[in-house]
Amino acid sequence: xxxxxxxLIERALPRVSSAxxxxxxxxxxxxxxxxIYNVVTLLYTAIQVTIDSGARFAVMRVLTEPGGMKIMxxxxxxxxxxxxxxxxxxxxxxxxxxxLENWHEFFQVLPVAFAPGFGALGLLYVGTLQATxxxxxxxxxxxxxxxxxxxxxxxxxxxxxSLLGPSLQLAVTEGVFALLCWWRARRNTHPIPHAEPGEQxxxxxxxxxxxxxxxxxxxxxxxxxxxxxxxxxxxxGTYTAGSAVGRAPGDALAASTANMVRVGIADKQTAxxxxxxxxxxxxxALLIAVVGVVVAQVASIVLVPLLGEKWTLAMSMVPFIAMxxxxxxxxxxxxxxxxRTGSAWKTFVGPVIGIAFGAVIAWVASFxxxxxxxxxxxxxxxxxxVAYLFIGRAAPWRSFWLASGLSAVGLAACWLVVL
Numbered sequence: 001x002x003x004x005x006x007x008l009i010e011r012a013l014p015r016v017s018s019a020x021x022x023x024x025x026x027x028x029x030x031x032x033x034x035x036i037y038n039v040v041t042l043l044y045t046a047i048q049v050t051i052d053s054g055a056r057f058a059v060m061r062v063l064t065e066p067g068g069m070k071i072m073x074x075x076x077x078x079x080x081x082x083x084x085x086x087x088x089x090x091x092x093x094x095x096x097x098x099x100l101e102n103w104h105e106f107f108q109v110l111p112v113a114f115a116p117g118f119g120a121l122g123l124l125y126v127g128t129l130q131a132t133x134x135x136x137x138x139x140x141x142x143x144x145x146x147x148x149x150x151x152x153x154x155x156x157x158x159x160x161x162s163l164l165g166p167s168l169q170l171a172v173t174e175g176v177f178a179l180l181c182w183w184r185a186r187r188n189t190h191p192i193p194h195a196e197p198g199e200q201x202x203x204x205x206x207x208x209x210x211x212x213x214x215x216x217x218x219x220x221x222x223x224x225x226x227x228x229x230x231x232x233x234x235x236x237g238t239y240t241a242g243s244a245v246g247r248a249p250g251d252a253l254a255a256s257t258a259n260m261v262r263v264g265i266a267d268k269q270t271a272x273x274x275x276x277x278x279x280x281x282x283x284x285a286l287l288i289a290v291v292g293v294v295v296a297q298v299a300s301i302v303l304v305p306l307l308g309e310k311w312t313l314a315m316s317m318v319p320f321i322a323m324x325x326x327x328x329x330x331x332x333x334x335x336x337x338x339x340r341t342g343s344a345w346k347t348f349v350g351p352v353i354g355i356a357f358g359a360v361i362a363w364v365a366s367f368x369x370x371x372x373x374x375x376x377x378x379x380x381x382x383x384x385x386v387a388y389l390f391i392g393r394a395a396p397w398r399s400f401w402l403a404s405g406l407s408a409v410g411l412a413a414c415w416l417v418v419l
Contacts, residue, residue: 018173019244021153021166026241026314027307028161035237037163039099040109042224043090044170048116051079072124080117087113108163111171118171122178125185130259141180149173223376226362239365241307242317242373245299249292250325257285258332265340271393274340282333282399286406289325293410296322313369316418320373323410326403327380330396334387341394349390350383357382370418377407 026034091109094100100109129138153169156162227236260281268274300318307315331350357379365372381404388395 018170019248020150021157021169022244023241023303023307024154024157025166026311028157033163033237034240036099037109037166038224038236038240039094040091040112043087044112044115047083047086048119051083051116051120076121076124079120083116083120084113087116105163109167111167114171115174118174118178122181125178125181128185129181130263137184141184142177145173145177145180148176223358223361223365223372226359227365235365238314239317239369241311241314242369243321245303245315246296246318246321247324249296250289250322250328253285253289253292253325254328254332257281257329258336261333262336265337274337274394275396278333278337279396279399282329282396283402285329286326286399286402289329290406292325293322317369317373319414320370320411321376323377323407324380326407327377327384330384330399330403331380331387334384334391337391337394338387341391350387353386354379354383374411377411381407
């Protein structure tokens, strides 16, 4: 449990710092500008998950199997430049279409284009520290990087009241974290375990998981993309502010739990061993998720008078969106279990279902944001259910029923308050 908490801290810090900057931007501007920044970060995360997630899933094999480093060296040489070019190109399209209204706004968001490259350069060193279970060190390094990002981005935001602040916060956090992990991984004295080559090649796993990650991104962001058309950037900005508070703890917990499960089941052979090991991590994560939901609720209450009346609706959504924490933990871990049980291609099915739900969520959001958040929770459970059916005997069903019960009780309480 202690390592799980340390891993959570490492994943939570950048999300919390980003949420703080977005909320500060909201206090200084309006939902329209928050919506614009959300579009830019949507493009960033689409590229980031595509180039990063496949390598992240395969990094344990890269470090422990023969020939893995050759692949990783090619990845580090190509991906940073490719990510920068793609993201700048998409920003130019935004400028051409008028989403970015002038060149001043374009250059304010340009620092975001450096962030995915920093992540790609630092991935090997992050993986080295994860493989040797140095979760506490990772948390400390992430804290330092997050503080550096907040110092730079927050200062610029307070001085300029512009999009340059959150853009710098994101880029500085990723860059400093990569640099710190490189520095510490070079001095690593912990032995890295070795493993026999897997049934599928490393490149095959990287390709499959990159494709899955992009589909999962569409699943997670589909409602925001559709929302731009159904409801406009103002509603998108309101939804983004609520999500920044409600989802930050749960998304961080989901990412950290997936990391723990990936390492924990790496040497497990039977379905029973995989199920019992993952169940142990997931039960602990769901209990931590309860704390995260409470923290999000308290934060939404505190933020209402600080942000002003124009953000009251966004903060009222937070308790609903926070319930995604429970299925979110299971969903991220389910992708790891599918890969471990030799069913990597089946990871694509869940995101397809999620994307279809996204259009419904966006349409519902155009007239009721609370109901849209409820449908969001139902979508995540549907995705998990399908994944568990594919996993088969290794699926941790007890965690599914616990998460379902926690979400049902939480959503019922939310609707009683609203009605």
